Amino acid sequence: MATPNKKNHDRPTTGHSWDGIEEFDNPMPRWWLWTFYATIIWAVVYWILFPAWPLVRGATAGVLGYSSRADVAAEIAAADQANQVWYDQLMATDLNAITANPELERFAVNAGAAVFRAQCSQCHGAGANGLRPGSGFPNLLDDEWMWGGTMEDIVQTVTYGIRNTDFPDARYSEMPSFGRDGLLTPEEIDQVVNHVLAISGQAHDNALAAAGEQVFLDNCASCHMDDGSGDAFVGAPALNNAIWLYGGSADEIRASVNNARFGIMPGFTGRLPDAQIRAVAAYVHQLGGGQ
Amino acid sequence: MSSSENYEPQLYAKREPVFPRRVKGSFRTLKWWLMALMLGIYYITPWIRWDRGPDLSDQAVLVDLANRRFFFFMVEIWPHEFYFVAGLLIMAGIGLFLFTSALGRVWCGYACPQTVWTDLYILVERWVEGDRNARLRLYRQPWGAEKIRKYGTKWLLWLLIGLATGGAWVFYFTDAPTLLRDLVTFNAHPVAYGTIAFLTATTFLFGGFFREQVCIYGCPWPRIQAAMMDEDTITISYREWRGEPRGKQRKGEAEDAHGDCIDCMACVNVCPMGIDIRDGQQLACITCGLCIDACNDVMDRIGKPRELIGYMALTDETRERAGNPPKSIWKHVFRPRTIVYTTLWAGIGLGLLVALFLRTDIDMSISPIRNPTFVTLSNGSIRNAYDIRLRNMNENARQFYVTVADNPSITLTMEGVQGQLVTVGPDEQLIQRVYLTASAGTPAAAAATTPVRLWVSVSGETDRIYGETVFNGSGQR
Numbered sequence: 001m002a003t004p005n006k007k008n009h010d011r012p013t014t015g016h017s018w019d020g021i022e023e024f025d026n027p028m029p030r031w032w033l034w035t036f037y038a039t040i041i042w043a044v045v046y047w048i049l050f051p052a053w054p055l056v057r058g059a060t061a062g063v064l065g066y067s068s069r070a071d072v073a074a075e076i077a078a079a080d081q082a083n084q085v086w087y088d089q090l091m092a093t094d095l096n097a098i099t100a101n102p103e104l105e106r107f108a109v110n111a112g113a114a115v116f117r118a119q120c121s122q123c124h125g126a127g128a129n130g131l132r133p134g135s136g137f138p139n140l141l142d143d144e145w146m147w148g149g150t151m152e153d154i155v156q157t158v159t160y161g162i163r164n165t166d167f168p169d170a171r172y173s174e175m176p177s178f179g180r181d182g183l184l185t186p187e188e189i190d191q192v193v194n195h196v197l198a199i200s201g202q203a204h205d206n207a208l209a210a211a212g213e214q215v216f217l218d219n220c221a222s223c224h225m226d227d228g229s230g231d232a233f234v235g236a237p238a239l240n241n242a243i244w245l246y247g248g249s250a251d252e253i254r255a256s257v258n259n260a261r262f263g264i265m266p267g268f269t270g271r272l273p274d275a276q277i278r279a280v281a282a283y284v285h286q287l288g289g290g291q
Numbered sequence: 292m293s294s295s296e297n298y299e300p301q302l303y304a305k306r307e308p309v310f311p312r313r314v315k316g317s318f319r320t321l322k323w324w325l326m327a328l329m330l331g332i333y334y335i336t337p338w339i340r341w342d343r344g345p346d347l348s349d350q351a352v353l354v355d356l357a358n359r360r361f362f363f364f365m366v367e368i369w370p371h372e373f374y375f376v377a378g379l380l381i382m383a384g385i386g387l388f389l390f391t392s393a394l395g396r397v398w399c400g401y402a403c404p405q406t407v408w409t410d411l412y413i414l415v416e417r418w419v420e421g422d423r424n425a426r427l428r429l430y431r432q433p434w435g436a437e438k439i440r441k442y443g444t445k446w447l448l449w450l451l452i453g454l455a456t457g458g459a460w461v462f463y464f465t466d467a468p469t470l471l472r473d474l475v476t477f478n479a480h481p482v483a484y485g486t487i488a489f490l491t492a493t494t495f496l497f498g499g500f501f502r503e504q505v506c507i508y509g510c511p512w513p514r515i516q517a518a519m520m521d522e523d524t525i526t527i528s529y530r531e532w533r534g535e536p537r538g539k540q541r542k543g544e545a546e547d548a549h550g551d552c553i554d555c556m557a558c559v560n561v562c563p564m565g566i567d568i569r570d571g572q573q574l575a576c577i578t579c580g581l582c583i584d585a586c587n588d589v590m591d592r593i594g595k596p597r598e599l600i601g602y603m604a605l606t607d608e609t610r611e612r613a614g615n616p617p618k619s620i621w622k623h624v625f626r627p628r629t630i631v632y633t634t635l636w637a638g639i640g641l642g643l644l645v646a647l648f649l650r651t652d653i654d655m656s657i658s659p660i661r662n663p664t665f666v667t668l669s670n671g672s673i674r675n676a677y678d679i680r681l682r683n684m685n686e687n688a689r690q691f692y693v694t695v696a697d698n699p700s701i702t703l704t705m706e707g708v709q710g711q712l713v714t715v716g717p718d719e720q721l722i723q724r725v726y727l728t729a730s731a732g733t734p735a736a737a738a739a740t741t742p743v744r745l746w747v748s749v750s751g752e753t754d755r756i757y758g759e760t761v762f763n764g765s766g767q768r
Contacts, residue, residue, distance in 0.1 A: 027304035029508060099707060127662030141666045141676075201671070241669035242731070286706055288666065288676060288726060 083111070087275035095151040098282055105282065112283025115276050119268065128287050134247030136263055141288045144243045147171050148232040149291035154281040159274075161267030162235070170267055173234040178219065179258030188215045193253045199228045199240040200248060308430065309503060309565035311413055312423035312557075316584025325401050326410055334455070337462035341365075344686035346717040354464050360718070366647065367718075369684060371654065378643045382636055389632035391519045393624045395526035399513065400579035405497060405505050408456070409563065412449055412498040419445045423560055449499045450491065457490030503564045507575050517574065522605035523623045527578045529558075529569040529600050532612050537569075551595045558582035558600055568600055653691065654682040655747045657758045660724075664763040671731030675762050680722050681747065683715035689749050690714050693725060696744035700733030701762060703745075712750065727762055739766040 014023045046052060050062040086107045090098070099105050117126065125131045130139035138146065147157050160167040163174075178184040184192070195212030197204035217226060223236035230238035237245060245263070246256050268277055284290070339351035341364055348355065353362040361368040361376070368375050390397050399406060420426045420441050429438055461483050462470060473479035474487075497505055506513060520526065534552030552569070559567045561581045566573060568582045586600040607617035660676040668674055681691050690712045695703045703711060706724035715721045727743065729735035735743075741762040748755035 027301040029504065030303045030305045031504075032508075033303050125662075127660075129663040129666065133667075139666065141663070142668055142674075144669045238669065242667055242671035243669050286724075288674070288706065288724075 083107075086111070087273070087279075090275050090278050095155060095278070095281075098151075098278075105286075108279045108282035109286055111276065112279035112281070115272065115280040116283055119272065120280065123265075128284065130245075134244060134252065136246050136261070138245055138263075139243070140284050142243055143289050144230075144238060144241065145232060145289065145291065146230075146235045146237050146245070149285070149289055151281055151285055151290070153232070153291075154284055155277060157265070158277050158281055158284075159267060159269045162265040163262060164264055164266055167267045167269070171235055173223070173236070174262060175223070175236075175256075175260040177258065177260040179254075180260075184215065184219065184257070188212075189254060189257050192216050192220065193250055193257060196228065196239050196253050197250060200242070201240075202248065306504065307565065309563060310423045310426045310430070311563045311581070312560040312585075313417060314561040314581050314585045314588070316581075316587060318580030318584050322401060322410065322579065322581075326407050329402065329407055330411070334459050337459065337467040344717075347686050348466055350466055352463065353466075356464055367684060369654075369682065371656075371682070372650070375643060375647070378639055382639050382643075385632055385636045385639070388519060389629055389636060391516050392521065392524055392632065393629045395520055395524050396513070396516055396576070396578045399506065399516075399577035403577075405510075406563075406577060406579065408452075408494060408498040409502050411452060412502075413563065415448045415452070416445055419448065446495075446499070449495050453491040453494035453498070454487065456494045457487040460490050461486050503575065506564070506577060513574055513577075521628070523626055523628075525602050525604055525620065525623055526572055527568060527576065527580065527583065527600065528572060528603050528608065530598070530603075530611065531569070531571075534569070534599050551590070551599050553589070553593060555589055557585040557589050561585040651754045651756055652684040653689075653747060653749055653754060653756055654684065655745070655756055655758050656680045657745060657760045659760055659763075665765065667765065668728070672728050673731075673736040673764055674726050674728045677725045677727070677745075677760060678722050679725050679745065679747075679758070680720055681713065681715050682720040683718065686717050688714060688717045689752075692748050692750055693723075694746045694748075695727060696746060696757070698735065698741070698743060700729050700735050701727050701741075701743060702730075703727055729762065729764065735762050736764045737766050738764045740764070 012025045014025045016023055047060070048062065049064045050066050051059045052062065053060040086104065089104055090108055093101065093104060098108055116124075116128065120128075123131070123137045124140055125137070128140040130137040133139075143149075145153065147153060147162065156169075157171060160169040160171065162171045164170045176183055179186070179189055191208045191212030192215040193212070194204045194208035195216050198206075198209040198212075216224075216228070220228075223234050224230055224239055225236075228238065228240035230236045237243075242248070244252070246252055246261055272280075336352050337350065340349050341351035341362075342349050343362070348362065350362065351364050353360075355362065359370045387398060416426065420429050429441060432438060458474070465483075470479060470483065474483065501509075529552075534550040536548075536550055537552035537554040538549045539553050540549055558569070559565075559582075561584070562568070563579065563581065564575045564577060566575045568576065580602070583598075583600050583602070587597045590597050590599055602620075603611075603617060604623045606623075610617055656679070658678045658680075660678060664675070666674045666676075679693070681693075683689055683691070691714075693703065693705065693711050693713065695701055704726045705711065705713060706726065708723070713721065713723050725745070729741075735741040741764060742759065743762045744757050744759055746755055746757045
């Protein structure tokens with residue numbers, strides 16, 4: 001306001017003047033000083049109670065013995081204990097009845113997703129799509145299962161694995177190397193490749209394909225079935241559809257017939273608790289392909 | 292701020308306690324009513340009931356942090372509708388601009404919780420210890436039975452008010468009757484007790500001891516307000532051209548030896564901030580109007596016209612000094628600046644109201660699963676997966692019907708659900724995986740991307756909403 005304060009003329013200023021505006025040199029409130037002292041005392045008490053001063057190895061321990069690592073360990077233990085209730089329930093529930101309990105299903109899917117990321121994604125990809133088409137690592141999202149896609153099948157596969165020597169119960173089968181071992185002539189292989197191209201609906205040479213049918217029935221149909229629809233019992237993939245584990249072009253099929261394929265997967269029993277195996281099976285089962 | 296005449300440079304100053312004298316008058320009466328109104332709103336609001344069916348709380352105003360819901364009578368706000376709260380905050384901000392540019396620090400003087408609770412604490416103080424002079428005497432007298440008794444009583448009452456204040460706060464966050472029963476039976480959550488203890492302590496300290504220092508040292512608002520006021524802003528002033536030279540009329544002195552101010556210090560003694568309004572408008576003045584009441588009372592008694600201290604604008608000062616009448620309050624208040632603020636404020640308010648009444652109680656958001664972007668199925672068709680979040684903002688469980696907008700080559704299926712109906716619980720949300728499948732060879736399967744639209748409706752109701760997303764085919768980008 002325009003009224004000058006007569007008393008203010010006597011008050012000390014900082015001596016600075018900006019366009020005629022001066023600044024009073026007012027004292028600070030006393031309680032600010034007290035607050036400042038209080039923070040110093042607080043700091044000293046903190047040093048005594050908690051880890052504070054860095055030393056060459058570690059830091060001063062503090063008389064309370066606090067440690068953030070111990071805090072985390074306690075939290076992890078508490079979380080594990082809380083989860084144990086659910087894992088127990090998961091073990092006590094029939095595999096096909098898990099979805100009937102939405103809460104249990106949610107737990108199983110989320111726990112299974114965590115297990116999948118840690119244990120399975122290296123080969124099957126973070127999205128469970130088998131890294132890329134034709135990579136040899138099965139896509140778990142689609143509707144074809146080499147060894148079956150029911151909950152029981154998936155639990156069995158995860159527990160013992162495929163074509164490993166660690167477990168007698170591992171899923172096992174072996175395709176002959178028709179070309180490398182001389183079981184078929186290159187001409188016959190050409191014919192059977194064209195037959196497979198034909199039954200999978202791809203471009204092919206009709207004459208070669210017609211000749212290849214008999215080669216297929218003689219050599220392949222015992223596992224892959226007469227119509228090429230495959231047999232999950234021996235892990236023989238369907239050849240009459242659009243899904244190819246090692247690629248579906250003529251060259252890729254020829255490579256498979258020549259040298260065969262021998263994909264392996266480790267078994268997870270002993271590595272993971274049974275309840276986590278069930279959880280990861282529940283997760284995989286609901287990705288879109290479960291049977 | 293200090294009344295001492297001796298300004299030896301000091302680094303630190305002790306607070307000089309303020310003992311406001313009792314005052315009567317129109318502004319004091321207004322402040323009593325406003326205090327009753329605001330404390331009433333604060334304490335009663337959590338106890339108002341509002342029927343929302345068996346699955347939802349029946350508390351009219353509830354900030355349900357645990358379940359992330361905000362209830363205000365018939366309105367329920369979900370976290371994704373937080374723009375309503377943002378809009379209200381913007382309105383509150385513009386409202387403060389409006390009131391500050393028109394009426395100065397009216398918020399500080401009448402409505403700020405610090406002012407209201409300090410006023411209440413001073414009332415208690417006066418009730419226990421007596422008016423200004425008795426309080427001053429008690430303050431200066433050494434500790435003894437009387438001082439201990441009176442200060443003890445005062446502090447106890449302050450603590451009880453603080454307890455009621457902190458206690459009322461926690462009722463806004465959970466069902467009030469249940470919490471009250473848990474609180475008195477010592478079954479409530481430690482957080483509730485901790486919050487009450489903290490707010491009791493801050494109320495006790497801020498209302499009883501810090502008082503005006505909160506405004507002077509702690510609050511940024513006085514600084515901001517000073518920048519928002521202009522020459523038409525109504526604020527409290529001392530009519531120095533009428534009052535000076537101040538002094539008491541003594542025998543033998545000429546009639547015009549003194550102005551109207553008789554230097555009775557009434558305006559200073561009633562001031563809760565401990566300032567002298569005759570020094571001019573200043574940072575510490577919260578424009579509470581009590582000095583106007585005090586001065587008018589004195590002017591009435593000595594037979595001088597009122598309003599030696601009064602609400603006025605800066606432009607009035609030059610007018611009055613020149614002998615002209617001041618502009619009317621209305622002309623000060625209605626000026627382009629305040630009209631712009633009012634228009635903005637009302638526009639945002641209308642927008643929020645329209646948004647509130649047009650919103651549906653169903654909502655969906657779609658997140659496409661991009662790892663992988665698509666899956667080839669055994670029959671050659673292309674499948675995309677989406678996680679859709681369905682929100683049922685209704686007190687009843689309802690069935691949501693999910694469809695894909697007419698694209699004959701794309702079909703919709705859902706994980707774990709037969710058909711296209713999915714049930715969402717009352718006031719809940721559900722994340723449902725949805726698959727869109729394009730048959731082999733169709734345009735959608737062959738293209739890189741195809742825009743698609745998902746529709747969600749509630750069976751038996753007319754409201755329906757849609758969300759846009761894309762379908763990724765096997766075609767190369």
